[in-house]
Amino acid sequence: xxxxxxxxxxxxxxxxxxxxxxxxxxxxxxxxxxxxxxxxxxxxxxxxxxxxxxxxxxxxxxxxxxxxxxxxxxxxxxxxxxxxxxxxxxxxxxxxxxxxxxxxxxxxxxxxxxxxxxxxxxxxxxxxxxxxxxxxxxxxxxxxxxxxxxxxxxxxxxxxxxxxxxxxxxxxxxxxxxxxxxxxxxxxxxxxxxxxxxxxxxxxxxxxxxxxxxxxxxxxxxxxxxxxxxxxxxxxxxxxx
Amino acid sequence: xxxxxxxxxxxxxxxxxxxxxxxxxxxxxxxxxxxxxxxxxxxxxxxxxxxxxxxxxxxxxxxxxxxxxxxxxxxxxxxxxxxxxxxxxxxxxxxxxxxxxxxxxxxxxxxxxxxxxxxxxxxxxxxxxxxxxxxxxxxxxxxxxxxxxxxxxxxxxxxxxxxxxxxxxxxxxxxxxxxxxxxxxxxxxxxxxxxxxxxxxxxxxxxxxxxxxxxxxxxxxxxxxxxxxxxxxxxxxxxxxxxxxxxxxxxxx
Numbered sequence: 001x002x003x004x005x006x007x008x009x010x011x012x013x014x015x016x017x018x019x020x021x022x023x024x025x026x027x028x029x030x031x032x033x034x035x036x037x038x039x040x041x042x043x044x045x046x047x048x049x050x051x052x053x054x055x056x057x058x059x060x061x062x063x064x065x066x067x068x069x070x071x072x073x074x075x076x077x078x079x080x081x082x083x084x085x086x087x088x089x090x091x092x093x094x095x096x097x098x099x100x101x102x103x104x105x106x107x108x109x110x111x112x113x114x115x116x117x118x119x120x121x122x123x124x125x126x127x128x129x130x131x132x133x134x135x136x137x138x139x140x141x142x143x144x145x146x147x148x149x150x151x152x153x154x155x156x157x158x159x160x161x162x163x164x165x166x167x168x169x170x171x172x173x174x175x176x177x178x179x180x181x182x183x184x185x186x187x188x189x190x191x192x193x194x195x196x197x198x199x200x201x202x203x204x205x206x207x208x209x210x211x212x213x214x215x216x217x218x219x220x221x222x223x224x225x226x227x228x229x230x231x232x233x234x235x236x237x238x239x240x241x
Numbered sequence: 242x243x244x245x246x247x248x249x250x251x252x253x254x255x256x257x258x259x260x261x262x263x264x265x266x267x268x269x270x271x272x273x274x275x276x277x278x279x280x281x282x283x284x285x286x287x288x289x290x291x292x293x294x295x296x297x298x299x300x301x302x303x304x305x306x307x308x309x310x311x312x313x314x315x316x317x318x319x320x321x322x323x324x325x326x327x328x329x330x331x332x333x334x335x336x337x338x339x340x341x342x343x344x345x346x347x348x349x350x351x352x353x354x355x356x357x358x359x360x361x362x363x364x365x366x367x368x369x370x371x372x373x374x375x376x377x378x379x380x381x382x383x384x385x386x387x388x389x390x391x392x393x394x395x396x397x398x399x400x401x402x403x404x405x406x407x408x409x410x411x412x413x414x415x416x417x418x419x420x421x422x423x424x425x426x427x428x429x430x431x432x433x434x435x436x437x438x439x440x441x442x443x444x445x446x447x448x449x450x451x452x453x454x455x456x457x458x459x460x461x462x463x464x465x466x467x468x469x470x471x472x473x474x475x476x477x478x479x480x481x482x483x484x485x486x487x488x489x490x491x492x493x494x
Binding site (some may be wrong): 056059060061062063065067068071082143146149151152153156157162164166167168170171174176180181182183186187190191194239 | 244245276294313315316317318319320321322325327328331356407410411413414418419425428432441443444445447448451454455
């Protein structure tokens, strides 16, 4: 444990930086995915573009994406922006599908009813559809959060200072403890993010508190998020845990 | 755009495909390494994960385990796991076998959750009524598994394998950073030499490989969907493979 004790400030600093690098893509992909998810539910062609494009982008391995990005956006190779943009792309790729499933999970009868009682389309979207899509959105953003945190560490290869630094430095200097600390802190960080997101969800959606299984929302996402998709299990856990 | 053209020119340069040239060339050798690391890891992972997933999916025992396991694996940083195993095996194995054993095991660990989840959810997705009627018709449990559940769940099962393969392809790229071969070597040596054509050329190769393999799997998934299942609108929405091309997590690199 001596390495850990001597390097607590370093670990703290890297953790903070890791957090910062993860928060931006998570928030950005949540915000960007809602209009995309809405668009995807408009018609088939848009759906193909949003969902198909998303899974295509998701197929690009991260290290190549990190080095290709500087050609597409005006950044330099070792710029942290590349990392943030790449992670946002992956986040949006996952989240746009969740958002489209989430919005599609709202009962048509509820939408009709809200139209009948006089909601304007915009008010209906923000005050009826979006809140009701909440549980599925929550399940989606939990998946994005966990995988983003795990991925940030790859950024060390393009010079970003985050928990991945502990992996690289520990390997180079032959300090196994350092690598282990990096893994453990990274896992803990993912757990903390998950807890915070779930708490935020309870705060914003007080009506889901009494339904421990997050009701049909979670189930729905599990089923419709896509068969090929082991994520459905995690979406399910979103409700079950 | 010029950089991109230069990278393509680099890829097209026959000199870079000349066998016997200095590492990280020739390109085809690295490509072959990349594919063989992937294949070995995926086969080992499949031997472990598919039977386990079938068992859990068929009996319904251990469902919570799959969910918790796949969820927490998602949080595991690939690079950390890889370096950790390389170091651990470095202590117990010889200098030249440690990297390959350590790396292969980390790829296997990465590939297992997707396949396990795919196998399990594939079986789970089969209509209970269908299974009950198979049982009522006198099929044995083994027959139900092999003749009903697996064929009907095949798109999801293939989907799990697909996620796993893509995740491993992506991860093998970083593995080269830890002293192994594969296409990542082209990228890392390019970074070392500050040779942009090479970095981009390597990146394009990995991406093209991932897209090509993903495309193959998409076709396989479509071909393995049981005909007739897609008739009712309900199942179309839930089960068509065309709507399910979303793979693995990005703990993969």
